Amino acid sequence: MGNTTNPYSMVRSRVLKVVKETPTIYTIRLKPDREVPFDPGQFIQLTVPGVGEAPFTPSSHYRKPETLDVTVARVGKVTDRIHQLSPGDEVGIRGPYGNNYPLEDFRDREVLVVGGGVGFAPMRAVMYGLFDIVSSLAKLLYRGGCRNPSELVYREEMSRWFDRDDLNIVLTVDEGDETWRGPTGVVTTILEDLSLDFESAVAIVCGPPIMMKFSTLKLLEMGFSDSNIFLSMEKNMSCAIGQCGHCRIGPYYCCTDGPVFRYSQIKQYPNIWD
């Protein structure tokens, strides 16, 4: 591309809204000074000024780039500070980075989306993309799982997804409570009994590494082709432009060659799930 501008400079953005999805997961709505258009699957680096930056996949609609939602689990220094943000606060964004899901290639095919835990966040952007082309998909299925009902994000919106005729959706929790009426068990338990043409169907998987690993193994067992399983890989990413060396997977850098990989691309490399 031959970028001569500074790859480390950021777009100034304002916090518009903070939604407390769960005690540990917040969604922050941002208004960047200039638009940061992205495609589903791509990620941005979000900076809390003077504290540091961390990578997130936007969870908002890619066709509405005037604002940007990021759904953030509190896990460390930067995300702690992100959770302290209030409307009006200033943050920085750079990006978008990485590749995206080849959604156009999914037309006429059966598509299964599997999201786990905070992996719901990037999957929401993917779902918006799939909803846009849903009339041309052979089928659209969503299978989601998280540890317990209190960890479920986007509750209101998800409940509307259940009303859609063009989506077959099942959510599970590892451990239910008195409010939970859906199935219990890890996400692989609701991958049983799918009626799909496994050889040609496409699966998109995002979630914690352990969930991605067992979901992938399950999908392979069901007959999915390893080149039809798309994984959103999580690695330590500092520069996001393929130079700092942190996010290597075999011969790839997750930030520029990914974060979306076909399982067939990376399966031969050791320790991809760690």
Next chain:
Amino acid sequence: MHYLSHDRLRQLLEKLTSSYSVFVPVEDGSGLQYVPYTSDLEHFDPGQVRAFEPLKLFFQRAREVVAQDYDTDLPGQDKKPVCVVGAKACDLKGFKVLDHALLKGEYEDPFYKRNRERNLIISCDCTTALDTCFCMAMGVKPFPEEAFDINLSPVEGGYLVEAGSKKGEALLEASSGILGEPDQDMMAERGRTRNQVAELVQANIEESGVPDRKSLEGAVRRMYDSEVWADEARTCVECGACNTICPTCHCFLLYDQKNEGKMERLRIWDSCLLKGFARVGGGDNPRPELWMRLRNRFEKKFDFFPEVANVYACTGCGRCITGCPAKIDIREVLGRLVSNG
């Protein structure tokens, strides 16, 4: 080819100080260190061996501010470019890796690029070898063949000089008044010195048993589950010296700080031996054990770079051997990989 006497080299460097920060190698008791050239500097020697510090430090700085607030300008661009005198072939080979890592992808590193374009490299043949030198096992000769602007070959009374770039040619043209004609004796002397140094390096290679490039093909992957890694990592103290001192290691970390009300983003050299190198936000670490990180260093150098850039990310400079407080010797590790343990 030209001839340049010792005095004339000083004259040339004197002239270059107006447009460059000129650095020359000086022996300080612990090795050759690059120091700023000044006219009252009594002694410096462009020859000898590679300096203690890797050449990369003039191109990818160990610590630099890369962004301020929301400015899109590149900070720190008012500095003079650097002229490095006495760079050695092993360090120049490092550019093959650095250029690939920092310039050949979808994005270019504008800081590195600017330094590559503006800095001037006056390299020099090695005139001796350290016990740890094994460049020839990595396909590098102990005299520069490429990636320099001007190369010096020490001969009696001065240097044989040749240009290796347009910038070097222009500089020699502009300096024609101080250049002389080389004679046959000088050419013969250059050949003799080069052969002598090559013999020293070859003897090192044979003594240490470091394998050649051919036999290293696929060795890391073949030995991925070997006990060699845990065994070699026993004494590692996770200091990261092998990374910082390496002419091809380029991994870095960004961090932010506030400075006088401004936000600064800094870039510092990082080390893949450090525990947190690949740890992700939630705390998961793909390489929790030190031996895994040691293995990763070899994977990157002898598996990743051959695959993506057709080059081993090792130039045989031997600095990591000298720099390691645990006495981990890359030549022995490579030897064990090839001999299956």
